[in-house]
Amino acid sequence: MKLRANALIGGVLVAAMLAMAIAAALWTPYDPLAIDLASKLKAPSTGHWWGTDEFGRDVLSRAMAGAATSGLIAAVTVLLAVALGITIGVVAGFLRGGVDRTLMAVNDALLAFPGILLAMGMMVVLGASRWGVVFALGLAYAPTVARVVRGAVLSLREKEYVEASRMIGNGEWTTMRRHVLPHCIAPVAVLATSMFGWVLLAESALSFLGLGVAPPAPTWGNMLSGARPYLQSAVWLGVAPGLCIALTLLGINLLGDALRDRLDPRMVR
Helix, strand or coil: CHHHHHHHHHHHHHHHHHHHHHHHHHCCCCCCCCCCHHHCCCCCCCCCCCCECCCCCEHHHHHHHHHHHHHHHHHHHHHHHHHHHHHHHHHHHHHCHHHHHHHHHHHHHHHCCCHHHHHHHHHHHHCCCHHHHHHHHHHHHHHHHHHHHHHHHHHHCCCHHHHHHHHCCCCHHHHHHHHHHHHHHHHHHHHHHHHHHHHHHHHHHHHHCCCCCCCCCCCHHHHHHHHHHHCCCCCHHHHHHHHHHHHHHHHHHHHHHHHHHHHCHHHCC
């Protein structure tokens, strides 16, 4: 019962975020970048449901556009991290020996740094840009995926069907691709769900610090950053993006918990 409730609530919240992002690509109530100084810092009203910012831009429109930007960055980053992590983890866990030791030494060196700090360091070098954030966060979170996949592969490589694949003449790469990699999908799917939330929060933090997507392009992080001087007089400027981040992370965590309980045999009674 709890599993279904978590999945339902999480699914609804994540679906709302996706719907906002998709809608922003097709339509927004106002142009998210249009400046109207005559309407600056207007409180929420029927004309502007979530109010306006210090440049008179509609906050709802910017939040919708920010959902599209932040969601796209998070999705592409997770795909990049998963692709890199699976490749490293499968090769290291299956081949073992010197290849495993070399790859895991580099992997552990990257894991020694918190993901957000590693991404911040790379963003200083790369400069603030959308694809710079994707590359920096993808590289920062790939070692976590590699560690999980390697652990799974170390167990799978000793299974009878892997030995049977070798006996019928399949090479190492064919055996990895056909018989080992498919069995890593379940733990990676659970991890990727949680990682989406981590990346979304990290991207918002980078944008908040001025190291992510540069204004005036809206993201939830730089909207929060721009709201800081006006929080006492225009509280809605911080509430809108903060609420979007909080509800999206809640939905992702609930959905990830439900997916973990569904796919992990140890959680099944």
